[in-house]
Amino acid sequence: MSKQPFSRRKFLGMAVTGAAGLVIGNMLDLPKRVHSVVDSEPVNSKSQTTETTNTPGTAPVTESFFGVHQSGIVTPAQQFLNIAAFDIISSDRNELRDMLKTWTKMIARLTEGKSPLEGSQNPKFSPLDTGEQIGLSPSRLTITIGFGASLFQKDGIDRFGLASKKPKGFGQMPIFHRDALKEPLIHGDLVVQVCSDDPVVNFHAIRNLSIASNGVAHLRWQHTGQSGTKPEGTPRNLFGFKDGTNNPQLTDENFMNNNIWVGNSDEPAWLRGGTYMVVRRIQMRMETWDQLSYTTQEDVIGRQKISGAPMDGMLEHDEPKFAQDPKGTVTALDSHIRLSNPRNGEQSERERILRRGYNFMDGLDEVGRMNAGLMFICFNRNLKTQFESIQNRLSNVKQLDQLMKYTQTVGGGYFVVPPGVLNSNSYIGEGLFG
Numbered sequence: 001m002s003k004q005p006f007s008r009r010k011f012l013g014m015a016v017t018g019a020a021g022l023v024i025g026n027m028l029d030l031p032k033r034v035h036s037v038v039d040s041e042p043v044n045s046k047s048q049t050t051e052t053t054n055t056p057g058t059a060p061v062t063e064s065f066f067g068v069h070q071s072g073i074v075t076p077a078q079q080f081l082n083i084a085a086f087d088i089i090s091s092d093r094n095e096l097r098d099m100l101k102t103w104t105k106m107i108a109r110l111t112e113g114k115s116p117l118e119g120s121q122n123p124k125f126s127p128l129d130t131g132e133q134i135g136l137s138p139s140r141l142t143i144t145i146g147f148g149a150s151l152f153q154k155d156g157i158d159r160f161g162l163a164s165k166k167p168k169g170f171g172q173m174p175i176f177h178r179d180a181l182k183e184p185l186i187h188g189d190l191v192v193q194v195c196s197d198d199p200v201v202n203f204h205a206i207r208n209l210s211i212a213s214n215g216v217a218h219l220r221w222q223h224t225g226q227s228g229t230k231p232e233g234t235p236r237n238l239f240g241f242k243d244g245t246n247n248p249q250l251t252d253e254n255f256m257n258n259n260i261w262v263g264n265s266d267e268p269a270w271l272r273g274g275t276y277m278v279v280r281r282i283q284m285r286m287e288t289w290d291q292l293s294y295t296t297q298e299d300v301i302g303r304q305k306i307s308g309a310p311m312d313g314m315l316e317h318d319e320p321k322f323a324q325d326p327k328g329t330v331t332a333l334d335s336h337i338r339l340s341n342p343r344n345g346e347q348s349e350r351e352r353i354l355r356r357g358y359n360f361m362d363g364l365d366e367v368g369r370m371n372a373g374l375m376f377i378c379f380n381r382n383l384k385t386q387f388e389s390i391q392n393r394l395s396n397v398k399q400l401d402q403l404m405k406y407t408q409t410v411g412g413g414y415f416v417v418p419p420g421v422l423n424s425n426s427y428i429g430e431g432l433f434g
């Protein structure tokens, strides 16, 4: 079967010229298979979209796309993650902007459970929708876009006239002590974080965004993950510990304004309402960890395994009292929670980040070890005074986080996450092009 030639412009053009496609189809007297994707697929039809809107008292199936902040940050974590980085291969600023406009339209539609592009399908052209999600609920899909430092400037070259828009001090994720970053798995011009309660819905979203970027951007790396198994309460990571216990409350707007959202006193102005995202693919060495007793594991983490309570507490949400244990007799000084949050009053409060990680389980690595770990994702208002301050303590050679013996970071990156899109006249990253 000969492969049909594919043109990116054709693909993007189809969105705009869907109606025209119908007319041309008629002129050429093509078989009447030219049809509207929306009309032909019940799940995407208007009546079905109404069915998938949220009903009071039931679990929501859609998360709203439009808003001051992008969704997927303070959205209660969905079950599944797909995260991908793209590199821009075009050198044309307008093509980059057009792609962001198209992606914004697609994301708005996908989160509502519609096919990604509006228009009519001409059977002679590549599909407007790859279709594997047809019949599935939108499953609380959120898609969050971020920009890597290389989008603003790469090897000293201002490819898109965006160098002046780069936040001061923003650069690529550095190599921390004990990191083993592998070239194809790090950095990227753009990141796309896709979360939903259905892995196929996630895959479909990335796949169709990738198709629409053809000729402008290409995939650099992509990972999947899933949250701990518990439907309620704090999920567990693959070392079997509750992970997220002392994460901030998602509804705590004060906290988010202080620690997560770039605010009015911050620069650059276009980023206000946005945030900074850290992605770290952290391999967890299951074979080594599994040789440790529960007691030793608890010493490493600084919390009790079953309950998640601190070492000096009874209940998961009891507050550890490090000040009463200056020598680390109860909670080791080099335990993970003590180093990540020493509870030094205001300083520690200012450092606090929002973690939104997912477990990954991807078969075996090249030497037969379990290829599993944590897609660590966090959001913060200031990379230096928050994430890096914490990470530098964890990877400090003089008092290394005990957990480092059992983990190794192999990929990831830093990304700036622009604010949300308020209405359909706007697009993600519009502030960059003003």
Ligand SMILES: C=CC1=C(C)c2cc3[nH]c(cc4nc(cc5[nH]c(cc1n2)c(C)c5CCC(=O)O)C(CCC(=O)O)=C4C)c(C)c3C=C
Pocket: 237, 239, 241, 242, 243, 244, 245, 246, 247, 280, 282, 283, 284, 301, 303, 336, 337, 340, 341, 353, 373, 374, 376, 387, 390, 391, 394, 403, 407
């Ligand atoms: C630099 C930031 C962090 C990295 C990287 C990180 C990796 C990592 N963490 C766990 C497991 C747990 N982490 C827990 C708490 C915790 N971790 C960080 C930061 C990083 N973790 C913070 C800021 C905190 C909160 C500390 C506090 O305020 O008490 C916990 C305890 C439960 C909880 O509060 O979530 C666990 C367990 C793994 C396995 C890991 C890398 C693979």
Ligand SMILES: [Fe+2]
Pocket: 336, 340
């Ligand atoms: Fe942690």
